[in-house]
Amino acid sequence: MKHILLQKSVKYKKRKNSEEPQGYHFDSLLGAWISKVDRTFLVKSTRFLALATKKEDIETGEDQKGY
Amino acid sequence: MINPEVLLVSNRFDFSTDFVAVELDRQGVEYIRINRDDLKDYIIEFNPIIPEIVGQYNGYTFNISKRRLKSIYYRAPTFLRDIFQEKLSEEEQLIRTQWAAFVRSLCVFENVKWLNNPVDIYKAEIKPFQLYLANSLGMKVPNTVISNSVIKLNCDFVAIKSIDTAIVSKGEEEGFVYTEIYKKDELEEDRYTSPFFNQQGLLPKLDLRVTVIENKVVAIKIYSDAEIKEDWRRYKNDLKYLVFELPPKIEQLCADIVKSLNLNFGAIDLIFHEDEYYFIEINPTGEWSWLQQNTGYGFDKLIVKSLTNV
Numbered sequence: 001m002k003h004i005l006l007q008k009s010v011k012y013k014k015r016k017n018s019e020e021p022q023g024y025h026f027d028s029l030l031g032a033w034i035s036k037v038d039r040t041f042l043v044k045s046t047r048f049l050a051l052a053t054k055k056e057d058i059e060t061g062e063d064q065k066g067y
Numbered sequence: 068m069i070n071p072e073v074l075l076v077s078n079r080f081d082f083s084t085d086f087v088a089v090e091l092d093r094q095g096v097e098y099i100r101i102n103r104d105d106l107k108d109y110i111i112e113f114n115p116i117i118p119e120i121v122g123q124y125n126g127y128t129f130n131i132s133k134r135r136l137k138s139i140y141y142r143a144p145t146f147l148r149d150i151f152q153e154k155l156s157e158e159e160q161l162i163r164t165q166w167a168a169f170v171r172s173l174c175v176f177e178n179v180k181w182l183n184n185p186v187d188i189y190k191a192e193i194k195p196f197q198l199y200l201a202n203s204l205g206m207k208v209p210n211t212v213i214s215n216s217v218i219k220l221n222c223d224f225v226a227i228k229s230i231d232t233a234i235v236s237k238g239e240e241e242g243f244v245y246t247e248i249y250k251k252d253e254l255e256e257d258r259y260t261s262p263f264f265n266q267q268g269l270l271p272k273l274d275l276r277v278t279v280i281e282n283k284v285v286a287i288k289i290y291s292d293a294e295i296k297e298d299w300r301r302y303k304n305d306l307k308y309l310v311f312e313l314p315p316k317i318e319q320l321c322a323d324i325v326k327s328l329n330l331n332f333g334a335i336d337l338i339f340h341e342d343e344y345y346f347i348e349i350n351p352t353g354e355w356s357w358l359q360q361n362t363g364y365g366f367d368k369l370i371v372k373s374l375t376n377v
Contacts, residue, residue: 001257001259003259003260003261004217004227004257004259004263005227005228005229005233005244005259005261005263006235006242006244007247008245008247009233009235009242009243009244009245010242010243010245010301011240011241011242012240012241012242012243013239013240013241014236014239014240014241018079018080026079026102028100028102028105028124028125028127029125029127030088030089030092031075031084031085031088031091031092031098031099031100032084032085032088032089032092032100033082033085041085041089042082042085043082043085043086043089043356044089048082048360049357049360
């Protein structure tokens with residue numbers, strides 16, 4: 001019998017690597033992603049959708065926060 | 068040469084840290100962000116006795132010293148031991164294990180303010196301990212039994228949840244375990260190979276996310292047009308958010324829980340059910356930037372205020 005925790009777990013295809021935001025690069029001095037075009041911050045962009053809980057961060061999982 | 072007052076320990080794809088960096092930059096605070104996924108490209112000299120770190124990365128140099136450093140914003144795993152990964156090269160295994168050990172070694176900067184210190188995060192992440200502590204401080208908690216069997220609790224609904232975050236891997240797929248709420252009669256008293264929470268299911272409910280930064284307590288109601296009868300995280304884009312005023316006693320209890328865990332930051336899940344506030348769990352490294360985006364509340368400014376007010 002399948003473990004009760006697994007019976008309704010949400011399945012998704014594993015992503016191999018985190019995908020870089022298109023049109024942005026990481027500025028290591030500033031410590032943030034900025035636009036390649038106008039150097040505006042990704043997180044200030046109206047198109048940016050912040051991840052909710054780490055449960056939605058399916059690349060790395062809640063505890064791992066990346067490798 | 069960067070001589071930071073604030074150190075951000077994070078990961079390139081942790082966008083919440085971007086908010087903090089942007090605000091620190093705006094306020095003219097000297098800071099440095101170290102991403103763990105970039106560490107293999109750093110040149111580091113770390114004297115743990117002083118303690119002091121001199122480093123080079125991407126064309127700039129930095130000196131992290133206890134003379135200047137005021138605070139550390141820590142967004143990294145605590146007990147992850149990434150060893151014996153057969154599919155990785157020997158060098159990659161060393162990169163993972165030894166840089167992780169380096170990050171843990173930052174604990175030598177013990178006289179700075181941590182948001183949060185990994186040693187405290189480790190204990191604070193233990194869900195049964197959270198319930199025990201919250202109850203001892205006077206917060207209501209759902210009736211809970213940990214077992215590897217289904218227990219028929221004396222309530223109409225039973226929440227079945229993992230004791231710790233459960234992500235399982237199978238072939239090309241992963242599976243995430245959410246809390247599931249069952250009607251008591253739906254459950255059979257079966258035994259399984261590993262334990263889980265059998266917890267009093269609180270329905271109907273109002274979900275609240277309470278973000279605590281030192282003494283500042285900000286509650287946000289999470290709701291939807293349809294009644295949420297399960298883990299609200301399943302609803303993703305259908306959720307709405309509203310700043311919510313907690314009774315002073317509950318607000319104080321939330322601050323007390325965070326302080327008792329020796330944390331400066333905590334993300335607490337509460338449920339309002341039948342006129343009572345129940346503590347569900349706390350995440351010492353809980354997300355907040357999505358709440359900022361959905362409510363306009365300046366959590367980044369609160370975090371920076373905490374990091375700089377030392």
